[in-house]
Amino acid sequence: MENRPLEYDYTVAKMFMFTTVVLGIVGMLVGVILAFQLAYPEVNTILGEGLAEYTNFSRLRPLHTDAVIFGFTFSGIWATWYYVGQRVLKVSMAESALLMFLGKLHFWLYLVGVAAVVVSLLMGITTSKEYAEFEWPIDIAIVVVWVIWGLGLFGLIGIRREKSLYISIWYYIATFLGIAMLYLFNNMEIPTMLATNAAGESGIGAWYHSVSMYSGTNDALVQWWYGHNAVAFGFTVPIVAMIYYFLPKESGQAIYSYKLSLLSFWGLMFVYLWAGGHHLLYSTVPDWMQTMGSIFSVILILPSWGSAINMLLTMKGEWQQVAASPLIKFMVLGSTFYMFSTLEGPIQAIKSVNAIAHFTDWIVGHVHDGVLGWVGFMIMAALFHMAPRVFKREIYSKSLMATQFWIQTLGVVLYFTSMWIAGITQGMMWRAHDEFGNLAYSFIDTVTVLHPYYTIRGVGGLLYLVGFLMFAYNMYKTMSARPVEESELQSASPMGA
Amino acid sequence: MGIAEYQAYGYFGLTAFLVFALYSYIYHLYSTDKKDGGHDYENYSNIALNDDISDAPVSPISDDKEK
Amino acid sequence: MFHWLEKHPFFFAVGVFLVISFAGLIEILPNFAQASRPVIGTAPYSTLELTGRHVYIKNSCNACHSQLVRPFKSETDRYGHYSLSGEYAYDRPFLWGSKRTGPDLWRVGNYRTTDWHENHMKDPAGVVPGSIMPAYTWMFTNKADVDTAYAEQLTVAQFFSVPYNKPVPMKDGSAKVVKMGNSVAEANALALAEAQVIAADMKDQNVKDAVARGEIPEIVALIAYLNSLK
Ligand code: HEM
Numbered sequence: 001m002e003n004r005p006l007e008y009d010y011t012v013a014k015m016f017m018f019t020t021v022v023l024g025i026v027g028m029l030v031g032v033i034l035a036f037q038l039a040y041p042e043v044n045t046i047l048g049e050g051l052a053e054y055t056n057f058s059r060l061r062p063l064h065t066d067a068v069i070f071g072f073t074f075s076g077i078w079a080t081w082y083y084v085g086q087r088v089l090k091v092s093m094a095e096s097a098l099l100m101f102l103g104k105l106h107f108w109l110y111l112v113g114v115a116a117v118v119v120s121l122l123m124g125i126t127t128s129k130e131y132a133e134f135e136w137p138i139d140i141a142i143v144v145v146w147v148i149w150g151l152g153l154f155g156l157i158g159i160r161r162e163k164s165l166y167i168s169i170w171y172y173i174a175t176f177l178g179i180a181m182l183y184l185f186n187n188m189e190i191p192t193m194l195a196t197n198a199a200g201e202s203g204i205g206a207w208y209h210s211v212s213m214y215s216g217t218n219d220a221l222v223q224w225w226y227g228h229n230a231v232a233f234g235f236t237v238p239i240v241a242m243i244y245y246f247l248p249k250e251s252g253q254a255i256y257s258y259k260l261s262l263l264s265f266w267g268l269m270f271v272y273l274w275a276g277g278h279h280l281l282y283s284t285v286p287d288w289m290q291t292m293g294s295i296f297s298v299i300l301i302l303p304s305w306g307s308a309i310n311m312l313l314t315m316k317g318e319w320q321q322v323a324a325s326p327l328i329k330f331m332v333l334g335s336t337f338y339m340f341s342t343l344e345g346p347i348q349a350i351k352s353v354n355a356i357a358h359f360t361d362w363i364v365g366h367v368h369d370g371v372l373g374w375v376g377f378m379i380m381a382a383l384f385h386m387a388p389r390v391f392k393r394e395i396y397s398k399s400l401m402a403t404q405f406w407i408q409t410l411g412v413v414l415y416f417t418s419m420w421i422a423g424i425t426q427g428m429m430w431r432a433h434d435e436f437g438n439l440a441y442s443f444i445d446t447v448t449v450l451h452p453y454y455t456i457r458g459v460g461g462l463l464y465l466v467g468f469l470m471f472a473y474n475m476y477k478t479m480s481a482r483p484v485e486e487s488e489l490q491s492a493s494p495m496g497a
Numbered sequence: 498m499g500i501a502e503y504q505a506y507g508y509f510g511l512t513a514f515l516v517f518a519l520y521s522y523i524y525h526l527y528s529t530d531k532k533d534g535g536h537d538y539e540n541y542s543n544i545a546l547n548d549d550i551s552d553a554p555v556s557p558i559s560d561d562k563e564k
Numbered sequence: 565m566f567h568w569l570e571k572h573p574f575f576f577a578v579g580v581f582l583v584i585s586f587a588g589l590i591e592i593l594p595n596f597a598q599a600s601r602p603v604i605g606t607a608p609y610s611t612l613e614l615t616g617r618h619v620y621i622k623n624s625c626n627a628c629h630s631q632l633v634r635p636f637k638s639e640t641d642r643y644g645h646y647s648l649s650g651e652y653a654y655d656r657p658f659l660w661g662s663k664r665t666g667p668d669l670w671r672v673g674n675y676r677t678t679d680w681h682e683n684h685m686k687d688p689a690g691v692v693p694g695s696i697m698p699a700y701t702w703m704f705t706n707k708a709d710v711d712t713a714y715a716e717q718l719t720v721a722q723f724f725s726v727p728y729n730k731p732v733p734m735k736d737g738s739a740k741v742v743k744m745g746n747s748v749a750e751a752n753a754l755a756l757a758e759a760q761v762i763a764a765d766m767k768d769q770n771v772k773d774a775v776a777r778g779e780i781p782e783i784v785a786l787i788a789y790l791n792s793l794k
Contacts, residue, residue: 006550037698038665041689044698053706056698058624087548124622128657157573162554164571166544170580173573177581185588192712195719204748205712211719216652220660225588245545254542259526262538266522269583270515282634359630359664430664431638439641443667448694511586525566536567556571 008086009094010390012103016079017383017390019107021472023071023114024376028468030064032461039454054122062133063121068371069131069234071114076379077238078106078149081172083386084245085153088168089160096159102152106145113141125208129223131230132186135208139187146183150176167261171241174269178233186226188213225273232272235375239338240268240307242382247311247331250385250492251321256313260306267303271296278349281358290351297349304342311335326401327493330381333409337373341366356431361450362423369416372464377408380471387478388493396477398495400470408467414460422453603650605735608717608726608742609792611751612758612780615713616789619782620659623700628665631658631793644671654726666697673794678765681787686768703782704771710780714751717744759784762791 037043037057044056053059082103086092093100116138120126126133134142153176157169165173189210196204214222248255255261274296281290312335315321321328344366348357357363384401388394395401429449432440530537536556544555569576609617620626633639635646647670652658676684683690686704688697720726721744731739745751756775762784763775771781 008550038696041696041698049701052698053702056623056700058627058698061627062624087550088544090548090550090552090554092550124624126621126624128621128624128626128659130662154573154577161558162544163556163558164541164544165573165576166541168545170576173577174580174584177577178584181581181585181588190719190723192715192719195722196715204715204718205709206715209712209715211716211723212656214656215724216655216658217649219656219658220652223658248542248545249548252546254539254546258539258542262526263519263523266519266583269580270519270586273584273586273588282636355634355636358634359662361663363663426664430642431636433638433641439638443642444692444694447665447696507589515583515586522566529567 006092007094008083008092009100010083010386011100012093012107013079013082013386014390015104015107016075016082017386017475019111019114020072020075020079020379020383021475023067023075024379024468025465025472027064027067027072028461028465030060030067032458032465034060034064035454035458035461039451039458053124059122059124062126062130063118065131066117066121066133069230070117073234073371073375073379075110076382077172077175077234077242078110079386080238080242080245080379080382081153083390084168084241085156085172088162088166088245089156090162091156091160093156096155099152099155099159102148102155106148106152109141109145109148113138113145116141125206127189127210127212129186129212129219130227132183132223132226134187136187136189136191136210137208139183139189142183146176146180150180166245167255167258167265168241168245170262170265171237171244174265175233175238175241178229178237182226182229182233186222228278229273232268235371236272236304237268239375239378242378243307243311243331243335246378246382246385247314247328247335250325250327250331250381251315251318252492253314253316253318256310256316260310264303264306264310267306268300271300271303278354281349281351281354294349294351294354298346301342301346305339308335308339308342321492325492325495326398326405327381327384327495329402329405330377330384333405334374334377334381337369337377337412341370341374344369356427357423360423360426361419361453362427365416365419365423368419369412372408372412372415376464376468380468383471383475385493387475391479391482392484393478393482394494396474396481400474401495404467404470404474407470408464411460411463411465411467414463415457418453418456418460422450422457425449425453601650602653602732603648604733606651606653607732607734607740608654608720608728610742610754610758610788611710611713611717611744612755612762612785612788613792614716614789615708615710615755615780616782616785616787616792617659618713618716619703619708619786620789621657623703625669626659626661628661628663628697630661630664630668631670632660633668633670639668643668644674654720656720656724669790669793671794673791676790678762678787678791679767681790682766682768682783685783685786700783703786704768706782708780708782708785710752710755710785711748713755714745714748717751755780755785758788762787 033043033046033055034057037060045052047055082093093103117134120135120138121133125135127135153172157165189212191208191210192205193203193207212219244255244261247253274292278290278293278297281293312332315328315332322332347353348363348366384395426446426449429441429446434440526538540555547553547555569579633643633646640646680691684692685700687699688695689699717726717728721728728742728744731741734740743754745754756778759775759780763772766772766784766787768783771783774781775784
């Protein structure tokens, strides 16, 4: 047997922490470029006319969404899984060579996938479906990566010492299953290769091209069932998994009500999948489905707030920690933004509101108060909490962290307030009629009026990016500039000046 | 009977079942700590708080094997 | 029972899966047959139109443009008749989009012309002052990929019985036959014939020359597609 005492092994967690930071920077930088392209179209040719094909708004937009979702967010999810998973199951990755191998394979294949995605999106190879832009060869790679993660996930659970699964594990399992189901069904497509080979002609056109199994209205239905729930299982479920671990751990407080956390879990699982229809209100999908989409979106407030309130109440009697620790600030503000956007979403899903809000920038604003305020904050907080433990060093600078918090908060507020105003202005102008019953505005009027708001949004996004760079710097310095600590850390993370 | 009707019945039946399951779950959560052999769910919070590799598990795997 | 489930990850996972797949089963599957039937007057895309549709997708025009007219007076005034489900029967993938930074394009073929598009795609702000749409200048030189569109036609004809080379009913009672080539060469010839009609209405000399040489620049295919949206 070994002489050294058993320790948790964070090798894979560290790898994913690295990609979280790098892909976060890439994705958000592209986001800022997009924002300024809408305010100042000259930015489309930022690298010159010759490269405009690759740097214009429409080519870059899918790169932004996929880099922040599948790059930043999923790296963050996996970084925390390879950390939290071991700890709440009380088993170390070092105990199983197989799991260790799967973990590393997961990372490296993922990295290959990311590279393939970046190249193909820049070349304009896309299926056009939001967050499912990849053609079938990449889809297959993604499925393989996913299965490997699943093997690792259930493998680790299989050798656990803790019989009961902690609530965070429930949420990780749900993430795994949910995305697997959604992704498979939404990406059902027929490679053109199959037909051309059968017709006796081989290799007509692009070999990677495929045709969606679904057409028109059905395709839309499946896509938004996917699109909405990819948000659920990418931006909600795993992030809730994180906060249920990191907030209690950092504050040293038990979850306010563990029972409530379990109930909200099942509530969320049941209700969320129905809400996808709210993306298709007033479209050509059947009425009753649209109505279900609306109703369930409103019901969705209950389980969402169940989790959020549970988190806030966890801090009961310990509110001085919020003032004292920037790390706790990130998580508490994150929960608050979660409450905010889970209230805003259902409001937008009410049919009469949706009539105005759909297709406008208000939706973009809604997306970003969720992702910047909740997903981004929570992932950064998780990494801040993990850093002193995986690197065994105290966080490089607390004051940098506090500054980052305020800069980014300002950024988020600028972003969503400007998009609120922009969206509602746009929606009202589109539908305005003059006294003779003619349309009051031509379309271009509704575009030029948005210029100031697009500029403010760009500035807000830039602030958020600056904050993220401060985060990256702080992490880097934590890894390199601090002396190694000896003792294992308990709750609150140690921070330098 | 058209497919829409099956859909409606299926929808109603399953929703009723899941609502029933949810309520019995709530009952279970709140009643089990008063029963013999039951347990208090709130203890599970400690899985996160005491998660050092040398900490004793809240409900160890070996418990089960002895039974 | 519940407590047992919580300690058995496999059955727990099965439980979660059942709960989350429920909505999909009830909500989506049963409506498939109904929604995919084409309405009268909807014909499949010709080879060049489909090529143009690929150009549209390649450049993610759907990032700024919707293709779905909702049943409100303000929308029907601006864009024309509201959308019907069957009109999308040949749209794989659907291109409804999620945001209107630019106007809806589902019926743009009714009110914009080839030469308008030509000028607009080259320099949007020159045609519509204040426009924030990017200029798509490279489409005037990039060659369109007709082969891939043909491969797609073969695929949809074989797997989804899309009626190429068959009469489809039109609104005025007549029938229209959309031709699909029997070989790559034939498909290219069909596309070129369509392209010549479009290029005749265009001014850009390089584009005209290219078409005269038998090449099809992306812009010609794109305009064919935009013109087909009615
Ligand atoms: C520096 C921060 C960011 C900036 C400046 C930014 C900017 C933008 C812009 C300009 C768009 C396009 C909006 C449009 O088409 O009008 C967009 C879309 C989007 N972004 Fe971001 N973004 C940022 C961070 C993020 C992050 C961190 C996430 C997710 C984790 C995210 C997720 C999305 C999504 C999902 C969309 C598509 C929205 C929709 O289709 O309605 N963004 N972003």
